[in-house]
Amino acid sequence: MRIVSGIQPTGDLHLGNLLGAILRWTTMQDDEGERFFFLADLHAITVDHEPAQLRRNVREMAAALLASGIDPERSTLFAQSDVPAHAELQWLLACTARMGWLSRMTQFKAKSGKNREKASVGLFTYPVLQAADVMLYQATHVPVGEDQKQHIELARDIADSFNHRVDDEVFAAPAPYIGTGRAARVMSLRDASNKMSKSDPSDMSRINLSDDDDAIRTKIKKARTDPEPLPETLEGLEERAEARNLVGIMAAVTNRSEEEVLSEFAGQGFGAFKPALGDALVSLLAPIRARLEEYRADDKRLDAILDEGAEKARQTAQPTLDKAYAALGLRR
Numbered sequence: 001m002r003i004v005s006g007i008q009p010t011g012d013l014h015l016g017n018l019l020g021a022i023l024r025w026t027t028m029q030d031d032e033g034e035r036f037f038f039l040a041d042l043h044a045i046t047v048d049h050e051p052a053q054l055r056r057n058v059r060e061m062a063a064a065l066l067a068s069g070i071d072p073e074r075s076t077l078f079a080q081s082d083v084p085a086h087a088e089l090q091w092l093l094a095c096t097a098r099m100g101w102l103s104r105m106t107q108f109k110a111k112s113g114k115n116r117e118k119a120s121v122g123l124f125t126y127p128v129l130q131a132a133d134v135m136l137y138q139a140t141h142v143p144v145g146e147d148q149k150q151h152i153e154l155a156r157d158i159a160d161s162f163n164h165r166v167d168d169e170v171f172a173a174p175a176p177y178i179g180t181g182r183a184a185r186v187m188s189l190r191d192a193s194n195k196m197s198k199s200d201p202s203d204m205s206r207i208n209l210s211d212d213d214d215a216i217r218t219k220i221k222k223a224r225t226d227p228e229p230l231p232e233t234l235e236g237l238e239e240r241a242e243a244r245n246l247v248g249i250m251a252a253v254t255n256r257s258e259e260e261v262l263s264e265f266a267g268q269g270f271g272a273f274k275p276a277l278g279d280a281l282v283s284l285l286a287p288i289r290a291r292l293e294e295y296r297a298d299d300k301r302l303d304a305i306l307d308e309g310a311e312k313a314r315q316t317a318q319p320t321l322d323k324a325y326a327a328l329g330l331r332r
């Protein structure tokens with residue numbers, strides 16, 4: 001089992017990242033196999049950005065991952081741009097990936113919006129770099145939220161197609177590894193038809209790791225809901241997307257099923273449910289936030305962890321990259 005995943009170092013970690021990815025990465029540290037987690041800084045430059053801000057964000061995100069429980073003894077943590085093999089392999093794969101495959105990627109459509117002509121070429125080929133990210137390490141399991149599933153399935157197609165092209169098993173076929181229940185897709189607190197996201201203009205739509213206890217409780221209190229009491233069964237939530245989202249978050253945060261949460265709160269309104277959810281979130285996030293402060297205060301330690309991770313990642317990636325060059329008949 002080779003576990004590989006990444007996160008863009010753009011701004012704050014939010015509850016969607018934590019439940020969909022990061023906290024699942026931390027529990028996978030008890031499993032067999034090797035783990036590589038990285039800050040996808042090369043992906044972060046596919047849209048306009050501030051260089052100084054990116055530099056800060058890489059450290060900030062490394063601190064957030066460590067505070068969330070990523071343990072450098074059990075996981076290799078590094079910045080993508082410290083391992084040139086990612087960018088190199090991306091080119092080799094770009095010559096196998098098809099325009100048609102990339103054109104079907106919903107995230108490109110969403111991110112480029114109406115202004116597709118002005119989108120960077122990098123934004124379009126973004127999933128090819130993402131494929132390189134996992135294939136370089138012969139990833140078998142890629143723990144991500146539901147929104148990244150399509151990209152990982154594409155990586156699988158690229159791996160199969162490359163192997164077929166060179167008639168050799170150069171790459172393992174990576175598979176998305178998605179959480180159960182609401183963890184896979186945490187929705188906005190303001191509009192449950194959209195996922196919780198750092199690009200939502202409303203800060204009230206998400207819980208950030210840097211939010212203090214009061215902010216967490218206020219955001220939950222103001223989260224959109226309906227006036228009905230909570231039902232006894234999941235079917236009763238079918239037409240109630242906002243309620244479903246909050247019940248799902250409660251389940252994910254307290255490690256229970258949605259049914260178990262409903263059996264505790266059935267018949268009660270949000271006046272009772274929301275304070276309980278606020279408390280559960282504070283118990284999860286306050287200790288992570290406290291550890292974040294410690295890591296933030298120690299840039300030297302952060303840089304040392306990232307340097308060591310990069311070294312290990314470079315060593316692991318090189319043989320696969322060499323094999324890919326050779327399989328294509330390139331001398332290099």
Ligand code: TYM
Pocket residue numbers: 004005006007008009016017018019020021022040043129130133134142143144145146147148183184185186187195196197
């Ligand atoms: P990113 O940085 O947008 O998100 C990081 C992780 O958080 C998950 N996630 C969510 N899960 C549940 N509910 C949500 N509302 C939610 N929002 C975000 C994402 O699914 C992801 O797992 N392209 C990737 C980064 C990347 C990557 C990779 C991931 C680059 N290379 C290789 C895996 C493997 C991205 O932008 O994720």
